[in-house]
Amino acid sequence: MKRNPHLSLLQPQYLFPQIQQRKREFLERNGPVDLISLGIGDTTEPIPNAVVNGMVAAAERLAQKETYTGYGAEQGQEPLRKMIAEVLYHGRVNPKAIFVSDGAKCDIGRLQLLFGPSAKIALQDPAYPVYRDGSLLQGVSNITYLPCTPENDFFPDLSLAAHCDLLYFCSPNNPTGVAATRTQLEELVAFARENQQIILFDTAYAAYIQDSAIPRSIYEIEGAEEVAIETSSFSKIAGFTGVRLGWTVVPETLKYEDGHPIHSDWNRITSTIFNGASNIAQAGGIEVLKPEGLAEVQKLIHFYRENAHLLREALQKQGISVYGGVHAPYVWAHFPDAPSWETFQYFLEKLHLITTPGSGFGSTGEGFIRLTAFNSRENIIRSCKIIANNSLSSLIL
Amino acid sequence: MKRNPHLSLLQPQYLFPQIQQRKREFLERNGPVDLISLGIGDTTEPIPNAVVNGMVAAAERLAQKETYTGYGAEQGQEPLRKMIAEVLYHGRVNPKAIFVSDGAKCDIGRLQLLFGPSAKIALQDPAYPVYRDGSLLQGVSNITYLPCTPENDFFPDLSLAAHCDLLYFCSPNNPTGVAATRTQLEELVAFARENQQIILFDTAYAAYIQDSAIPRSIYEIEGAEEVAIETSSFSKIAGFTGVRLGWTVVPETLKYEDGHPIHSDWNRITSTIFNGASNIAQAGGIEVLKPEGLAEVQKLIHFYRENAHLLREALQKQGISVYGGVHAPYVWAHFPDAPSWETFQYFLEKLHLITTPGSGFGSTGEGFIRLTAFNSRENIIRSCKIIANNSLSSLIL
Numbered sequence: 001m002k003r004n005p006h007l008s009l010l011q012p013q014y015l016f017p018q019i020q021q022r023k024r025e026f027l028e029r030n031g032p033v034d035l036i037s038l039g040i041g042d043t044t045e046p047i048p049n050a051v052v053n054g055m056v057a058a059a060e061r062l063a064q065k066e067t068y069t070g071y072g073a074e075q076g077q078e079p080l081r082k083m084i085a086e087v088l089y090h091g092r093v094n095p096k097a098i099f100v101s102d103g104a105k106c107d108i109g110r111l112q113l114l115f116g117p118s119a120k121i122a123l124q125d126p127a128y129p130v131y132r133d134g135s136l137l138q139g140v141s142n143i144t145y146l147p148c149t150p151e152n153d154f155f156p157d158l159s160l161a162a163h164c165d166l167l168y169f170c171s172p173n174n175p176t177g178v179a180a181t182r183t184q185l186e187e188l189v190a191f192a193r194e195n196q197q198i199i200l201f202d203t204a205y206a207a208y209i210q211d212s213a214i215p216r217s218i219y220e221i222e223g224a225e226e227v228a229i230e231t232s233s234f235s236k237i238a239g240f241t242g243v244r245l246g247w248t249v250v251p252e253t254l255k256y257e258d259g260h261p262i263h264s265d266w267n268r269i270t271s272t273i274f275n276g277a278s279n280i281a282q283a284g285g286i287e288v289l290k291p292e293g294l295a296e297v298q299k300l301i302h303f304y305r306e307n308a309h310l311l312r313e314a315l316q317k318q319g320i321s322v323y324g325g326v327h328a329p330y331v332w333a334h335f336p337d338a339p340s341w342e343t344f345q346y347f348l349e350k351l352h353l354i355t356t357p358g359s360g361f362g363s364t365g366e367g368f369i370r371l372t373a374f375n376s377r378e379n380i381i382r383s384c385k386i387i388a389n390n391s392l393s394s395l396i397l
Numbered sequence: 398m399k400r401n402p403h404l405s406l407l408q409p410q411y412l413f414p415q416i417q418q419r420k421r422e423f424l425e426r427n428g429p430v431d432l433i434s435l436g437i438g439d440t441t442e443p444i445p446n447a448v449v450n451g452m453v454a455a456a457e458r459l460a461q462k463e464t465y466t467g468y469g470a471e472q473g474q475e476p477l478r479k480m481i482a483e484v485l486y487h488g489r490v491n492p493k494a495i496f497v498s499d500g501a502k503c504d505i506g507r508l509q510l511l512f513g514p515s516a517k518i519a520l521q522d523p524a525y526p527v528y529r530d531g532s533l534l535q536g537v538s539n540i541t542y543l544p545c546t547p548e549n550d551f552f553p554d555l556s557l558a559a560h561c562d563l564l565y566f567c568s569p570n571n572p573t574g575v576a577a578t579r580t581q582l583e584e585l586v587a588f589a590r591e592n593q594q595i596i597l598f599d600t601a602y603a604a605y606i607q608d609s610a611i612p613r614s615i616y617e618i619e620g621a622e623e624v625a626i627e628t629s630s631f632s633k634i635a636g637f638t639g640v641r642l643g644w645t646v647v648p649e650t651l652k653y654e655d656g657h658p659i660h661s662d663w664n665r666i667t668s669t670i671f672n673g674a675s676n677i678a679q680a681g682g683i684e685v686l687k688p689e690g691l692a693e694v695q696k697l698i699h700f701y702r703e704n705a706h707l708l709r710e711a712l713q714k715q716g717i718s719v720y721g722g723v724h725a726p727y728v729w730a731h732f733p734d735a736p737s738w739e740t741f742q743y744f745l746e747k748l749h750l751i752t753t754p755g756s757g758f759g760s761t762g763e764g765f766i767r768l769t770a771f772n773s774r775e776n777i778i779r780s781c782k783i784i785a786n787n788s789l790s791s792l793i794l
Contacts, residue, residue, distance in 0.1 A: 001512065001516075001562045001563065001593060001594060001595045001653055001654055002512070002513070002515070002516070002562070002653060002654060002655075003511070003512070003513075003653040003655065003657055003659075003662065004510060004511055004512050004513030004516075004662075005513060006510075006513060007510075007511070007513075007662050007665070007666075010665060010669070012661070012665070013665065013668075014665060014668040014669045016668075017668055040468065042467040042468045043467045044465065044467065045462070045465065046459060046460050046461055046462050046465040047459045047460055047465070048460075049460050052456050052457060052459055052460035055456040055459075055677065056453050056456045056457060059449050059452040059453045059456060059677070060449060060453060062443060062444045062449055062452075062636070062639070062640070063443050063444055063445075063446050063449035064443055065442070065443050065773075068441070068442065068443040068444070068636070069639050070439040070440045070441065070636065070638035070639050070771075071437065071439045071638045071639060072639055102499050102641070102672075102675070103672050105670065105671070105672045106670060106671055106672060108670070109507075109669070109670025109671065110506075110670075113401060113403075113404075113534050114400070114401055114404070115398065115399070115400070115401050116399075116400075116401030116402060116403060116404075116536070117514075117536065118399070119398075119399070119401075129669075130669060130670065133669045133670075134669065134670050137510050137666065137669065137670065138535075139513070139514065139536065165398045165399070166398065196398060197398060198398045239459070239465070239467065241467035241468045241672075242459070242466050242467050242468060242469055242673070242675070242676035243459070243675055243676065243677065244499070244672065244673070244674070244675045256398055256399060256400040257398055257399060258399075258400065260400055262400075264409070265400065265401075265404050268404070268407060268409070268410065268411060269404075269534065271410075271411045271413075271414055272407070272411045272506070272526075272527060272530045272531065272534070273502065273503060273505070273506025273507075273527065273530075273531050273534065274502070274503055274506065275499075275500050275502045275503060275638075275641065276639070276641070277641070278499070278639070278640055278641045278675040278677065278678050279639035279640065279641075280452065280456070280640065280675065280677050280678070281675050281677070374467075376462075
């Protein structure tokens with residue numbers, strides 16, 4: 001039995017397990033040390049009561065003959081699809097276009113099946129590693145990287161991708177924390193329309209956008225419903241990282257070049273190799289989108305945004321250039337004089353702060369580290385004090 | 398943007414949505430009719446209280462700062478992996494070999510990524526459609542079908558698969574309901590070892606085996622840990638079809654022909670395009686495997702087995718040859734004189750019973766229908782009365 005040759009194109013480990021290993025190795029060498037995690041973007045604050053109560057009630061319904069339910073629709077419960085369409089898309093998309101999933105990461109792993117291994121893809125660089133790794137796993141070999149740097153305001157030169165079929169785009173961006181403006185997204189949609197491309201738009205962090213002028217969905221741009229798939233998640237809206245709930249929008253107006261609707265293929269894929277998100281998680285999602293739930297999760301999001309603000313300030317006071325962290329829970333800090341993994345190691349060993357090396361997100365991420373705002377206020381304040389009390393000068397030539 | 402050419406190899410619809418459509422069309426033509434579903438294998442009885450209480454407690458922990466948790470290990474919670482290893486495998490497999498998933502269907506959709514599109518695969522015919530459809534989606538083109546019929550006691554002539562790399566095998570079988578004997582599984586493992594093949598063994602229905610002489614896992618067969626991956630599910634053990642929890646065993650002793658361990662690749666795949674099963678579902682899985690949970694789910698399984706027994710009897714009294722339904726929740730009924738979809742339609746229109754046409758599981762399933770035992774006792778008794786009171790003679794030449 002031969003190994004899938006596509007597997008050898010991946011690094012042996014996914015990024016975050018690599019970071020876990022560095023942490024373990026450090027602790028093995030140094031004994032117990034109180035490390036603060038600003039690494040993986042994992043929520044730390046409890047889920048609002050109204051949402052948890054909804055999940056508790058859903059679990060309890062499963063214990064009663066009259067209210068027990070088994071398999072749900074693979075596409076998700078209709079009330080949840082309707083609420084996502086109404087509350088998050090203000091009716092811009094049809095509930096039928098919304099496919100509820102167990103998370104954006106899982107859907108990104110399946111979306112490439114729509115287009116197959118010969119698709120030419122373009123990625124922002126740096127980018128969430130799953131776009132690249134998931135595509136490589138599916139046998140995609142033609143990948144174009146679009147550098148996103150302070151010099152281009154983290155919006156890439158799209159002309160590099162004119163020959164591509166598929167554009168992965170994440171806004172607010174993971175890892176840079178930068179949200180694309182309306183003008184930039186209009187440029188993106190116009191470019192994709194002109195070149196008959198599909199955009200895979202990731203809005204997992206859209207709830208963090210503070211400025212109503214910045215689009216929270218690609219479908220706020222006219223004509224996007226003919227060129228864009230959007231994938232998103234409850235993880236960072238409501239602390240659902242462990243609960244597992246997300247969705248993908250595939251508009252019924254979206255077509256392959258031969259006119260075949262992409263929607264029916266996505267329906268076939270989800271009903272064939274997926275079986276719906278947990279009914280308990282879906283009940284939680286419904287509560288998130290009710291007025292009480294929305295008010296509660298807004299407080300959570302505000303809390304994490306304040307954390308990001310504190311981290312930005314602390315780094316800036318030390319003379320570090322920082323990006324993002326305003327419309328996103330990520331701060332992208334520039335340490336141009338050392339490789340990212342060295343800066344990561346310095347933060348780990350000297351500051352006892354776990355970050356994510358920028359190069360883990362692509363070669364253009366070299367010279368940066370990502371800090372996440374997902375932590376308690378106490379830990380963020382401690383982190384800021386550590387940053388304030390330690391000279392980072394050895395990292396700045 | 399071109400369509401993935403692999404998609405055109407699939408039927409436009411997955412099997413069960415096709416059945417739903419037939420049902421809808423019938424109801425549209427005939428107005429409200431009380432149909433009994435013996436079609437899709439979906440659990441109907443409530444989840445035991447001890448298990449639901451565990452899920453409720455897990456949800457409530459997410460509302461408290463002190464007990465909130467976000468992302469878990471992509472491989473699953475360690476206590477659950479240990480309990481699966483101890484309780485269900487009696488220590489035969491290492492907890493590290495167990496990867497908790499959101500269900501066997503989803504894992505089957507990902508497993509083909511280990512071997513890639515050039516793998517030559519063999520399937521039992523009839524078989525669960527996801528083996529074929531999931532493989533076609535991944536670009537696999539070389540598929541050998543191994544007929545399983547009353548004549549060969551539903552155990553295929555393995556020599557047909559000597560040239561294959563990968564053998565999908567399901568026992569107790571979906572759809573035939575027949576469990577392979579120890580001798581047959583010894584033959585299967587010996588064959589795979591001799592031909593350096595990997596077995597993908599599906600034990601989603603193993604809990605229904607009544608006879609301790611029949612293996613519930615391929616790892617009960619000596620040497621299987623060097624040739625077999627096993628995938629399984631809590632769906633039919635504990636009514637978790639909507640909760641979503643399963644697992645896959647990839648032994649650390651399993652190697653590709655070049656000696657590379659398959660375990661590390663599976664770990665890479667699950668951590669890259671999967672993010673763990675819902676933490677609430679995992680808490681439920683832990684409760685299922687505690688003594689109280691096990692005692693409760695045994696009652697559930699016994700209940701469905703009695704349903705299967707009643708269906709078998711009712712059909713046999715009408716002169717129909719039936720298979721399965723002893724160590725499995727499925728009864729495989731032989732109507733050799735008509736195409737399966739015609740028998741299906743007869744059951745729908747004349748008996749108001751929804752079944753599954755055997756041909757939906759492969760061409761060797763032609764002439765059979767599958768009836769599921771997953772329903773209330775009341776509905777099963779009503780179904781049996783309908784079968785008793787209607788001549789099926791027009792279906793038997």
